[in-house]
Each structure stands twice: as structure tokens, then as C-alpha cells.
Amino acid sequence: MPALSPTMNQGNIAKWRKQEGDKIEVGDVICEIETDKATLEFESLEEGYLAKILAPEGSKDVQVGQPIFVTVEDLEDIKSIPADTSFGGEQKEEQTTESVPQADAANVSQQSSAVSRISPAAKRLIKEHGLDMSSLRASGPRGTLLKGDVLAALKSGAISSSKEKKAPAAPSSQPNRDSQAQPATTSQKADTYEDIPNSQIRKVIAKRLLESKQTTPHLYLSKDVVLDPLLAFRIELKEQHGIKVSVNDIIIKAVAIALRNVPEANAYWNSEKEESQKCDSVDISIAVATEKGLMTPIIRNADQKTISAISTEVKQLAEKARAGKLAPNEFQGGSFSISNLGMYPVDHFCAIINPPQSGILAVGRGNKVVEPVVDSDGNEKAAAVTKMSLTLSADHRVFDGQVGGKFFTELASNFSDIRRLLL
């Protein structure tokens, strides 16, 4: 396979213009190769005869450097080529392991001598049922394996299929929520893969996420807040008062106070009454990653608790969550959620609301940026500040622009002047 462009690493054989036994003149097009950019014609610079085609039409992801056909100088030499010169099944397997594991279309090996290519629908069926390729018969044009063939084979029940249900991979289109959820490790070696059965918790989470995303009209508001006052406050607490709290604890308090001051934001949508119902207390759910899945223990009355009390409670609840010992009342309910991915290099993300709540705040990582800052003399100077992205995903039925604006005003001023947390 030639590198027809400097960035090409692999190509697909789109069409063979010459067949085995044909004479090739200098300048003749032998085949059409599909590269990463376009389909190009591969010209021959030698003359000879095409003895054997090693990569049949439709071969995909042939690495640059692999032999795709054999030419000979004399017509008679064609007969002396061994008939089982093949593309190399081992190389095919290497290619499939290199292919992106998350790709839903499995790189099913095309080594089966009965089929030369497989239709996408058939590929999916084979993957789903874990079928044995060699026992399938192709009936499509040019030896293509069609969906009908696979279905017929399944019906006749003559195929051995692996009975395990394939675990759905963690929703790869949602980089936000299940941050800690391990991607289902489906390593694909041609026709062998490991099924990791999904725990009940994950199944429920998956169902709820989909339900939430589909049924709740999400509204997104975001702001990059200057984190320096908060960080300074935290350091002061540590060094002068010996109190250790995390940035997240302070954020929880800031959000709780803002919710108390904007009670319309601390509500949920009552679908029977079709109106927004205010919650009695400010109960904040904290997203905690555990092995079994994402848990959300609740800090009740967060607006009334001190920051150190919040800090202690968060630690306790996280411990219980990881041990799987959360009581139902400790994770059911809540009026608002906070999800913090700041410990990862995630700058900004949008979380999915936890029904029946009406809002979730996604907290990103604090990054140092240079900004114009008005210093004490009233001059604008360039200063390095730490900024952190906050993104609120809200139920638009509860949060309209006004409510969202009010809430954000409160929240932002809580960050800019930490003393507001005393109010």
C-alpha cells in the first residue's frame, strides 16, 4: 500500500482496475485507493503482468507498506505463485486491536474465505450476537455478506453464539456526567471480546440520564468566576485558624447561600400541577464517584451549616457512599446538585440534571489566566488571576432568564466577596 499523501497511514482498496492476468503498461492505473483525504488512482511505474491480488476490493484499513498485489515480468511466472498467498490473517488481527476500541462498528475480520466483504448491517448483527464468521455464507454481489444472510443463519440456529448480553459502553457522547464511570473495557480482538455485565446501579443511572436529557428542557448558563478570593480565604483558614476545608466545601456553601437568597431557584417542576414548586430546605446533592457508579449523597440544610460542618459531612458521606452504606434518605431527595470535575483537567462541561431536581452546577478546574485588573490606584493592569468555570444546567421550566440571572448574580457575588457567606 503506497503512501499517496504524506499524512496517509492506511488506505482502503476502492476498486481494482486491473484483474489477475492483465498486462500492465507503464502509467496504467492498477487500482483506486481511498486515502484519508480522497480516492486516488494508483499508477504503475513498471510494466509487467498482475499475478495476484492480495487485498480484494473493499479491503479496509490496509496499513501503508503492506503488500496488496504481486506483479511478474513474464506471463508464465504467474502460475508459479503459490495459491495460498494471502493477505496475512495475523496482520488483520493487529489492525483490529489498533482500531479505536470505542468504535461501535467492530472491525470484524474479513479472513473468512467465503466472504470478501460484509455489509454494515451484517457486521452489527454479527457483533451483537457474537457469531462465528466462518460458518456464514455470503449471497450478495461480489461475495458480500448481507444482513439477510446473517438473519437466515441466526434463524436456522446453526451458529454457536455467545449468549452473554453485551454491556453497553458508558455513554461516550456524554463526557460530563459519569466522569468516574469506567468506560466498558471492550477490547476487540477479531471475534473475541469480554463482556462486563452492567451493575444494576449503572443500569438505573443510564436509564435515568436518558430520561432526564430527553424529558427535561435544559437551559445552560455559565460564568468564569475569579477564584482568588476563595483561595485566599481557604489559605487563611488553614494557616491562621488551623481549619482545613476543600475548595468544593466552600463552593457548596456559596451555592447554598445563593439558593436561599433566590428561593425560586430552589424549586422543582411539578408535572401534575404543571408549576414550579419551591423546596422547603436547601439540600445539596454532591456527585461522588464510586466503583459501583455515581452516587449523590445529600447535604441537608447546607445554607445553615458552617463550612467546617459541611466539610466533615461531605467526607463522611463520601466514605459511606464508597462503602455502599448510604441510607436511602441520605441520597434520595435534594433540591440542587453540584458536580465538580476540577480534579481532572476539565475546564468546562455541562452536566445533566438529576430529576426531579431543577438544577445542577458543573464546576471546572481553576486555571491561571492573565486579565486586566483595576488595582488600588484605579489603574488597569495586567494581572494573573485564577479563573474557574461554573456552568449551570437548569430546568428551563423552573429557571427562566430572570431566575437564572438572579441566581447567577448571587452566586458570582458570593465568589467575588467571600464575606457574603456570613450573611
Next chain:
Amino acid sequence: MAARSISDSTAALTIETSVPFTSHLVDPPSRDVTTTPAELMTFFRDMSLMRRMEIAADSLYKAKLIRGFCHLYDGQEAVAVGMEAAITRNDSIITAYRDHCTYLARGGDLISAFSELMGREAGCSRGKGGSMHFYKKDANFYGGHGIVGAQVPLGCGLAFAQKYKKEDTATFALYGDGAANQGQLFEALNISALWKLPAILVCENNHYGMGTAEWRAAKSPAYYKRGDYVPGLKVDGMDVLAVKQACKFAKDHAVANGPIVLEMDTYRYHGHSMSDPGSTYRTRDEISGVRQERDPIERVRKLILAHDLATPAELKDIEKEIRKRVDDAIAKAKESSMPDTSELFTNVYKKGFGVEVSCQICSN
């Protein structure tokens, strides 16, 4: 075995060029070219070697052993070989970036050519120039230039030096039909004509700039006439004997009377460079048509067979031997290493006047 071996006689042979010369402001030379069997065999060997080298470079590029730019000369071999046959190593040649075969013609060897293409130390420019910057000063080959048309004023400068030193030699400054419209050519030509410098401007007209056909690029595609007040000659660039005749004529003219423009009507089989398939602006039929009717190597092969200087089998053997030579050279070139990191700082300043890296610092 054959009763006679391949002819290497030096008996004179007179052969007619394919077409007569067309001239501008000067009397054209005769269509009859004197050559010898030995010379024809040399032509065949040299052009076949060049052709094989370019094809091998194509494969190496597609195997990602040659990176960057690669502009191939196959189809145009007659220009390099014919020119070399008409001049001496004391005459200078300067050309643009389609220079691999010119380097070979000037005495370059295969190993240093392939090494340079692959960026290895054994290359003619120490692996630091690549395809576009071949050089051979001792053979008066001044490169290998990337900027379009930049080499022509340089070539006129070389001619100036030759006249200044009273050497009775000439400089051949080659450029393409795309570069023929560059302004600096006319400026350089003006001063060369005023000072009667022995500068020969050779337009290698392969009819396409990168992909622009000559009739779309130039209002007057008669490049041999573009010198206006400077005489010019149009030559069939696919006929090595015509090229030889024209270059001999041009050198004699330039040394005596000043600049002259040559237009070589030639053709390249590859695209402009390896990134260009070469088939989007011209048809495959056109390319294969030229290959069948005008290929320079085939023309010489026919001449050799017609004059019974060698048998077809012998010619095939020569081609096989050339193939092996090229393969061996590539293998040898692959063994050469990449340049040392200290080479980043060499050849930038005259020694002692710039940054240098001591050997202890640069560790590999």
C-alpha cells in the same frame, strides 16, 4: 554469444534531429548532428539510469523514506544528458528544484543522491538540503533552488564571473515555463545583454506550471522569443541529439556574442511534485501519448537498434544492470545515518563568526 559486442566505436555518425530548429534573431544550427556509437550508448545508459532513479525515488517517497518535497524529472532526461554532452565541467549549470538528474549528469553518484533525498549524512548536501538543494561545486553545478526563478539572476552572475575571469566558458541557467514569467529574469537578461555576458537561459518547457497550462499562464508561450532583443532557439527537448546540437551552438554564441535563450520543448510524466497526481489538469491519454511517441529513451533505443549498435537483449541487460545498481545504491544509502544535531549550526556562518555547538553539548 553474439559475434560482436555492443558497439563502442568512435566512428562518426550523422543523424538528423526530429524537427528542424526554430530561431529568433539568429540563424539556426543544422539539423544534422554528428555523434558516435559510443556516445549513443552513453546516452542510453545515462538516461536509463536517470529514469530508474526517479522511479525509485517515487517508490521511496510512497514508502515514506523520502519526506518533504520531491519533484521528479522522468520524461525530461534528454535535456540534462544532451546539455552535458555539449559542454565541459568548466561550464556552469544552475537550475531550479527538479534537479536530481542534473546532479547525476554533472558527475554526481547514486549513493549521495539517494542519501540526500532521504536526508542522510552521506548526501551531497550532507542531508541538510534534500530533494530541492542538490549541489556539486567541483563540477560547477550550482544547485538546486527552491524559489521560483531565483536561480536565473544567479546564473547571470555566474556568467559575469566567467567573463571577468576571461575563462571562455558559459553558464546555463535553467528554469521552467512557470518561472518564465518572473520579472527578475528580464532584469537579469537586460544587464547580461548590455554587458555581453556568456549567459544561456534555458527554458525547460514541460507545458504545465504546477497545474496551469502554458497557454493559460503566458500571453506569449513562445518562450524562445521572450528575450525580445536577445536571440532565441526552440529545440525538441525529447531528442537528446537536438539538445546537444542546440547547447553547443548556444555556448559558442554566448561566449562570442552574449546571452541567448533556449526553449526545450519537453514533458514530465509525473505530476509537478509527489503531492500532485498529475492527472487532474491533463488526460492520461496525453501522458501515454507522449510516452509512446516522444519518449527520449525509446528514441535512442530505436536509433541504436536501427544502426545495429546493440541487440534488444543487450539493451535489456543494460537496463537490468542499471536496476541493480540503483537498488544497491538505495540499500547503501539507507545505511547512512541522519545528520548529527551539531549540524544544525554548521554552514550558517563562516567558521568562527557565529554560533557553534561543541561536541560535548550535543549528545545523541
